[in-house]
Amino acid sequence: MVLKPSGYEKDLTGVFAALADPTRRAILTELRRGDATVAELAAPFSMSQPAVSKHLKVLEQAGLISRTQRATARLSHLEAEPLRAAVGWLLDYRSYWAESFDRLDDVLEELQRDD
Template identity: 55%
Template sequence: MEQIGYGNNPAKLDAIFSALADPTRRAMLTRLAEGEASVGELAAPFQISQPAVSKHLKVLEKAGLVERAIDEQRRPARLKAEPMAEAVEWMNYFKQFWGDSFDQLDELLVKLQAQKQGGKDE
């Protein structure tokens, strides 16, 4: 049996999912998809301090999802979406299972509906 997620670098996949588990970090990634931003710009929509934003950025950097440049006094962050491909690949492995499960549920619901309607006619 092939063990998905235990391949080349399972620690990297763990770091990606850990980074994506936090809604604030997901919102930051969504904002960075629009273009680079400073810590202050990333902090603006949240009621958290700039040091807290910096901690979130460090988690995203460790996962490889963000890189930071040095631009004079600013350290703008920018999205690096390529590492997410590994997480998407892992999730796609289960896509067939989800489709099959939904198909089975749909068949069951159709049968139950038919039985219910059949019971009313009698």
């Protein structure tokens, strides 16, 4: 049985796909400091501005950045809301892992008592 993702899950797929690349994660980290041009974002990397622009396009399609024109500069701006959705999805699994570790603790305690 193949499940088709809902709109929410499609959004998460785009976010996680965008975050899978270390360059894109570094760009998001850079944008936490404020809006930046392609040239400013390309400076720390050994890649061309067109290559950085391709990364920005992926981030924009995932909703992680927005882009605006200011005079002759095109600025990228961090949009953190999709990250909140991703964190929320990941936190749903926190209780699963906590319960798993609690069961493991119980097994270890039982083994120590048996010794």
